[in-house]
Amino acid sequence: MATNVLTLIGSLRRDSTNRQLAEATIANSPAGMAVEIFEGLETLPFYNEDIDVEGQVPFSAIKLRTAAEAADALLLVSPEYNGxxxxxxxxxxxxxxxxxxxxxxxxxxxxxxGTAAGRSGGKGSQDEARKAVDIAGGYVLETAKLSIPNSLVRFAEVHPKDDAEVVGQVTEVLERIRTATEECRKQLVESN
Structure with missing residues (x-):
């Protein structure tokens, strides 16, 4: 069974190194895995319970929820903004x-x-994203992490998909996602 991974990118900039890192996951996804970047986060209004009611939910929110419901796993690619x-x-x-x-x-x-210009590679923001997803009910894969520092220098002339070290790291993250997804499917079958 194929593994469908929905990817959300925390940078809206067209040429961001985090978008490039997400593209590297697509370019290096293993057979039987489909990695898709969700487009349209810039159209999503700030969350407000007043508009999150039947008949008023914005189309962009419906689109995001529908994409997540169709996915087997979630990949967040996050830069770090002000820590x-x-x-x-x-x-x-x-x-x-x-x-x-x-x-x-x-x-x-x-x-x-994720990747960031600083020495930590955006680790602080990625930890915050893990915390938020965990509280939202997601199954956070603590063993599937990747923080690439000095992005502006490292990827100035080389796209992440062409960086052998990054390719190896991305492949490892994707394999861990696949393993976790298979374990979740198995548990679901056993519980039914």
Whole structure:
């Protein structure tokens, strides 16, 4: 059975190194795995319970929730903005966490990776993303991490998909996602 991975990118910039890192996951996804980047986070309004009611949910929120419900796993690719998670990514997690008790990411295997200009590679923001997804009900894969430092220098002339070290690291993250997804499927079958 194929593994479908929905990818959310915390940077809206067209040429961001995090978008390039997400592209590297697509280019290096193993056979039997489909990695898809969700487009449209910039159209998602800030989460507001007043508009999260039947008949008023914005189309962009419906589109995001539908994509998450169709996925087997979630991959968040996050830069670091002022030491924490970008608002657009946190907002997407907020939309996915609702309605309360029916989170679109409930028990969904989730990995968080990213790159940033600083020495930590955005580790602080990625930890915040893990925390938010965990509280939203996702199954955070603590063993599937990747924080690449000095992105502006490292990827100035080389796309992450052409960096042998990054390719190896991305492949390892994707394999861990696949393993977790298979374990979740097995548990679901056993519980039924």
């Amino acid at each position: 924490t998670i970008p608002a657009v990514l946190k907002n997407a997690i907020d939309w996915l966490s609702r309605p309360f008790g029916a989170s679109a990411v409930s028990n969904m295997p989730t990995a968080v990776i």
